[in-house]
Amino acid sequence: MRLIKKYFGNTRKPDGVLGKLMVSGMNKAHAAVSDWGMEHLSSIHPTEIVELGCGGGRNAAQLLSRFPKAKLTALDYSEVSVEKTMRINWGNIQNGRCRVLQGDVSALPFAESSFDLATAFETVYFWPGPTESFREVWRVLRPGGIFLIVNESDGTNKDDEKWLGIIDGLHIFNKAQLSAFLKDAGFPKMTVDHDKSKHRLCIIAVK
Incomplete structure (x- = not known):
């Protein structure tokens, strides 16, 4: 149990050897839900994207492929995630379409009005x-x-509650809570796609 807790503790901030294993696993385990979420972006054409909490870099690569005219900044506060994202997206880093930074979402190192899509x-x-x-x-x-x-x-899935005792700092929010946080943050309108059968959420908030 101790090893399991130590491994899954890397979900929050991947670090060391176990963190490297974690980010590789993220790329595979989260692919289906990530692609489902990206389907909700079919009607937009961003030129500047920021991928926050970029994990293993797979989603950054998918966004760059989906929006070939866009540039993307990927950010994570895990050094392991930054390194993995750079390896996955090295070609686009070389051609100037992608940059990868280490940073904190609570104090983003960007100027106001920098991006079309986050x-x-x-x-x-x-x-x-x-x-x-x-x-x-x-x-x-x-x-x-x-x-x-x-x-x-x-x-809403009781099966997910087991992770609260395994992963430190984990908070699983429902759609009402997330909507309230977004509204308090200044977002005037949003749409929510709640797939109840698979217990997954996609929220699009517009500035």
């Missing part, structure tokens, strides 16, 4: 606040910009 896949469970962190996302988005949140846990 994404957060399977990560807001750990964000400080999270209203304060969402307010930072609002700040760096341009007017009309979109904040996409995709969660595989919707806060």
Whole structure:
């Protein structure tokens, strides 16, 4: 049990050898829900994207593929995640379409109105606040910009409660809670797709 807790503790901030295993696992385990979330972006054409909590870098690569005219900034506060994301996206880093930074979502190192699209896949469970962190996302988005949140846990599945005792700092929010945090952060409108059968959430908040 101790080893299991230590391994899954890397969900929050991957570190060391176990962290490297974790981010590789994230790329596979979260692929289906991430792709489902990206389907909700079919009608937009962003030019500047920020991928917050970039994990293993797979979603950054998918976003760059989906939006070939866009540039993307990937950010994570885990050094292991930054290194993995750089390896996965090295070609796009070389051609100037991607940059990868280590940083904190509660104090984003970007100017106001820098991005058209901000994404957060399977990560807001750990964000400080999270209203304060969402307010930072609002700040760096341009007017009309979109904040996409995709969660595989919707806060209604009792089977997910076991993770609360294994992963330190984990908070599983339901759609009402997330909507309230976003509204308090300044987002005036949002749409929610709640797949109750799979207990997953996709929220699009517009600045």
